[in-house]
Each structure stands twice: as structure tokens, then as C-alpha cells.
Amino acid sequence: MLDLDDAAALLRAGRVVVFPTETFFGVGCLATHAGAVDEVYRVKRRAHRLALPVIVGHVDQLAQVAAPMGPVAEGLARRFWPGPLSILLPAAPGVPEPLTGGTGRVAVRLTPHPAARELCLRAGGPLVASSANISGRPAVTRAVDLDPELLAEVAGVMDLPPAPPGGLPSTLVEVLDGVCCATGGCTGEGAPRLRVLRAGAVSAQALRDAGYALE
Template sequence: MQNLLKAMTAGDVVVYPTETLYALGCDATSEAACEKVMDIKGRSAVKPLPLIIGGVDMLGLVTDDRPAALLELASSFWPGPLSILVKALPELPSCLSDEDGYTSVRWSGHPFASELSRRLRKPIVATSANLSGEVPVALPEDLSPRLVELAGAVYVDPPWPKGGKPSTVIRVLGATRLEVLREGAVSVKKLCDKGFSVTIAAPQ
């Protein structure tokens, strides 16, 4: 872990496991590092970079929003693959948020990813570790050699990602209302089972 922390502190990008897939990330408070992630991945500048934190107590590093629904969702599904849109702090890099100022954040259920954020004491970027147009991966041997070459540090020791679907991305619309922007590892049924009314966003 120390080599990844050193790389991120120096403004470099890293590859690390999450509960679902391998991620390409960096110190989310560094605009230059975030731009480096987008350049390496070939990601469109109009697609905000998602974030990971190491606990609910770190939400204040990402947003000032604390709606009751967010806290209820966090209590029910975090740590785990549920990414929630929140109003980003204005000092965070612009590439982390959409045109309305919202970014997505989750407390990762992978012990390494969570601890990486906690030790850095900052939110970290968590976009899938694949070049744009390629398939996201869950096994170290499937990582793009080019991507590994461009990263400042890579962690491939177990536990590896579980694979399958990526995180589910939601927007809080009200006290009991949610919009699902991407259904992933957390199903709509599980959200409904917690008492939320769910609508599905139209495909972009």
C-alpha cells in the first residue's frame, strides 16, 4: 500500500482493486492527477470521475449535503457498491462533477480500497481500470499492459475484485424517492425493499 500512497501523494495515478472491478485512480483533490487519469483512460471530459471514500465520516471531504435519505442509504448499503450523487464541494476539481455540480461517491466494500482512502485522508478517484472502449476487468492478468505501464503504482495482490456488475449509481430525489442512473451490483429490488420509490433514468 505504501507505494500507492507515495505515488498518489506525488500526483500520480494508481491501479487498485475495488469490490467489483479494478480501478484507475488518484488523489481526487489534485486536478492535475484527475486530468492524468482521464488522459490515460481516454475518457470523455463530459463524464465526471466517480469517487471512493473510506467511511461515512469522510463524506465531508466530498460534500456538505447530508439529506436523511443519503444517510439511510449509506447505513443500509455502505460499505458496498452503491454510488450516490451528491453536490460536490466547490474546491474539488471540476472534472469530478457534472454540469449541475454533482459527483458520485461510495464507501468501497473492498478493504484495500477503503483503507487506501483512509490512509491518504482524502477521497480517491475510482474509474474502471481499462482504456476507453475496452472491457472493465476483475482479474490482474486481464489488466491492459499499456495501462499498467502508464500507472505510477499497481496493486494486484488478493483479495481481488469479485467481478460482475459495477456499482449502482443513484440520485436522491426526496425523502423516499430515488432515480437509478445505472443499475449495477445493488438491484432496484434491494432499494425498493428499503422503502424507497425508484424510477429508472432514460438511457443517455
Template sequence: MHNLLKTLEAGELIIYPTETLYGLGCDATKEKACALVADIKGRAGSKPLPLIIGSMEMLNLVSNEISSSLLNLAKNFWPGPLSILVKAAPELPSLLSDEDGYTSVRWSGHPFAAELSRRLKKPLVSTSANFSGKPPVALPEDLDPELIDKVGAIYLDPPWPKGDKPSTVVRLIGSSQVEVLRQGAVTVTKLCEKGFTVSVK
């Protein structure tokens, strides 16, 4: 943990486990580090980098617009693999948000990822640890050695990611209405079971 925190504080990149897949990330408040993530991954600059946090309270570090509807949705599924679009705080790097100023964030259900964010006291960039066009990875032995060489630290101890599907990405379009932008680990059925009206983009 200490080594990864020092790496993040120095503006370098890390590879670490999340509840779904291995993530490539950095301190989300450091603009140069965010740009390096996008560059190394080969990710289009128009595609915002997703974020994770380590507690509900840390949502304030990502957005200044936290409604009761947002909190209700988050409390139903966090910690866990539901990424929610929120209006990004203006001080965050531009690579984290789309042209309308929105970024996606989730409180990670992985104990190490959440604790890392809490100890850093910052949100973490959490894009999948693979080069664009390559498959995402859930096992340490499947990580690309070339990608490993480009980061400052890596955490390979269990619990490992569960694999299978990435986080589900949603946008609130009403007090209890959500639009699914990417289907993933949280199913439409689970959203409906919690009383939300769901549409799929």
C-alpha cells in the same frame, strides 16, 4: 500500501482493486492527477470521474450538503457498490462533477480500497481500469499492459474484485425516492426491500 500512498501523494496514478472491478485512480483533490486519469483512459471531459471513500465520516470531504435522507440511503448500502450522486464540494476539481455540480461517491466495500482512502485521508478517483471502449477488468491477468505502464503503482494482491457488474449509480429525488442512473451490483429489488421507491432512468 506505503508505495501506493507515496504515489498518490506525488500526484501519480494507481491501479487498485475495488469490490466490483479494478480501478484506475488518484488523489481526487489533485486537479492535474484527475485530468491525467481522464486523458489516459480516453474518457470524455463531460463525463465526471467517480469517487470512493473509506468511511461514512469522509463523506464530508466530498460534499457540504449532507441531508438525513442521504445518510439514510448510505447507511443502508455502505460500504458497498452503491454510488450516490451528491453535490460536490466547491474545492474539488471540476472533472469530478457534472454541469450541475454533482459527483458520484461510494464507501468502497473492498478492504484495501477503503483503507487506502482512509490512510490518505482523501477521496480517491475510481474509474474502471481500462481504456474507454474496452471491457472492465476484475482479474490481475486481464489488466492491459499498456495501461499498467502509465501508472505509478499497482496493487495485485487478493482479495480481487468480484467482477460481474459495476456499482449501481443513483440519485435521491425525495426523502425515500431514488432514481437509478446506472443499474449494477445493487439491484432495484434490493433498493425496494430497504423501503425506497425506485424509478429507472
């Protein structure tokens, strides 16, 4: 098993590792390393048209993978980050194309998992954080349940508390339009519209309660 420093060193070297997140165990790499991103697709046997999710350890790391957020995305981040809400944002210039699945956009969240956040910081950048499973197989919450086929293809596993709780994956949303007030709340006829691209741990009702209109 890897400690934080070992895992971070492997990530900086362009390797793929497994680590816990606030939902399930994730498998990932430095999101800015094109070769490592391709390796995550290979390890998971994931189609390249399916973009990979990204986590950051601090909002300052966003600029490495995403263009500056507009006011609606900023409001979402203030309300729901750190937490299991991924926001689809335009990719920053130079981001590896495989990371976006060719869409030019990247799904990012500020993870609340303390070990995952620290791993981002020690590795020096945002991390790909896809579920640590072969595509089509179940995601797992315990290191002992990780698929041996996947383990044979990664550089190591970091298993630090708290254990992933399982349940639903992170919610993925796309901002359609609208504006938010300075405090991050969204009200009135101009309430911003979101499209939920993947239902998950942040419920549709929680988004509506925060003042967002869903399509």
C-alpha cells in the same frame, strides 16, 4: 507491484495508480488533486463530460468531496454502505471541476474492499475509482489482464486480496425527494424517490425492499 504504503505515497504525490475494488480493478488518484484527476481522464481516454466515481475509506472523508448529506442520502448510506452503491451528491466547494464532469455533483460510495478502504485512509482522502480500462474496453478482475496501454500510463499497480469478483458495477442513484425515518428505513406514502442512473450490483428490487420508490 505496489504495497499499500507505496501506493499511498504515489497518490499523495499526485500520481495515478491501479488498485482492486469490490467490483473490478480501478484506476484512480486523490479526488482532490485537480491535475491527477485530469490525468485519469487522459489515461482512460475518457470524455470529460463523464464524471468520475469516487470512493471513501470512512464516512469522515466525505466532507472533502461532497456537501453534507440530506436525510434520504443518510438513510441510503446506513442501509447500503459499505457496499457497491454510489450516491450522487452535491460537490463540496473547491472540488476539482473535472471530477464532476461540470455537473457540480459527485458520485461517492464507501467501498467494502479492505485494501481499497485502507488505501483511502493512508492516502489521506477520497480516491477516484474508475474501472481500470481504456474507455470502451472490458473491465478486468485480474491484474494479469490489465491493458498494457493503460499500464504504460500509470505509476503502478497495487494487487492485494481479495480479488475483485467482477459481475456488475456499482449502482448509481440520485435522490429525488422524500424523507427517511431515524432508523434509516423509508416507509409509507412519503417513501423517498430515487432515480437509478446506472443499474448495478445493488438491484432495483433491493432498493424497493428497503422502502424506496424508483423512477
